[in-house]
Amino acid sequence: MHSVLTGKTATSVTLGSKELLAFVGTDYLGMAHHPKVLEAASQAFVDYGLSPSASRITSGSCTPHEHLEEALAEFMGLESAVLLPSGGQANLALMESLIDGLDVILLDADAHPTLVHAARLNGSRRLDYGAGDGSRLMALLDRFRHERILVVTDSVFPTSGRMAPIPDIVRDLPEDGLLLVDESHSLGVVDPQGRGAVKAFAIPTGQVVVSLSLAKALGAFGGALVGPASVIQTIKRRSETYATTTPIPPAMAAAALASLRLLEAEPSRVQRLHRNIQRLHEIGQLWGRRPSGSFLPVLNRSFADEKEGRRISAELLRRGIYVPFTQYPGTPLGGALRFSISSEHSEEQIARLEVALKEIAALG
Ligand SMILES: Cc1ncc(COP(=O)(O)O)c(C=O)c1O
Structure with missing residues (x-):
């Protein structure tokens, strides 16, 4: 119980x-209770009401959504971002947008259940590599080097605390490959300014998509995918989770944006x-x-x-x-x-x- x-x-x-x-x-940084974050949410409740009660592609896109997307991309050093109703649904949205676009998914055996679930729904051939077994992963990357690969991993694993070998994966990723890194537990945590592991490793990011929950260090609610503009565009075009659902309330986007600004300032x-x-x-x-x-x-x-x-x-x-x-x-x-x-x-x-x-x- x-x-x-x-x-x-x-x-x-x-x-x-x-x-x-x-x-x-x-709520790793206490943002869920910070007066400035609560104030931003309260003001947005007044300005926009409880919910836009419409999808983003109809009349549900509000300024706080757009501003948060721009701010997240900039904060993480990536090109573009799109908000989703939750972190779990962010993982789903990427996999939806890649249905029929992949030959194989390589999944860390410790990946978060929402990543496993999303990979299953994508329906592509899936191979799991053992937790921390870098040599198997590298062998798989080599074996499938001519295929359209998606590597799926958490960046910091919430059960063991292990960090994924992100620089090694990016180095060996084939030209047509993509890496999905769930940074839900590293935004606000990893890197001296909390910009996450991808930013901390300073790796080339043209083939990296980051998924986030806004309900952790940002203390708000919702999810996001952040990555190359072309991938984010594809998600907006192809994901039902994005196009046919009500987005997070503008007040939640305003709260997450206020958290992000505090993180930058402090x-x-x-x-x-x-x-x-x-x-x-x-x-x-x-x-x-x-x-x-x-x-x-x-x-x-x-x-x-x-x-x-x-x-x-x-x-x-x-x-x-x-x-x-x-x-x-x-x-x-x-x-x-x-x-x-x-x-x-x-x-x-x-x-x-x-x-x-x-x-x-x-x-x-
Ligand atoms: C690594 C990871 N990814 C995704 C999620 C799901 O995020 P949300 O609760 O915003 O759906 C969680 C939440 O526990 C998580 O730990």
């Missing part, structure tokens, strides 16, 4: 009437997040993890014995700390505690978590 929240801030949740220190979710937020990520991974050493140097603001602790995970979650709750035990798709073994950190957690709050986990370990 999951708990139902009665309130939330960047670092706390309220359950019933009790406020708890929380290490949950993916890179110190990203630095605070990096410091907190390091602290979180230090805490992981309590259960024998080596510090990984990972950029992921999440620490997953899997349990073969579900009861043990639930016991630790309950002990944390007794100490006023909320980290639910979850069994989300892809969780190995019996389930996992998923500790998420944000730039807004203070050192004192992180130390509280550390002390509590040490006490609980001593009890167990």
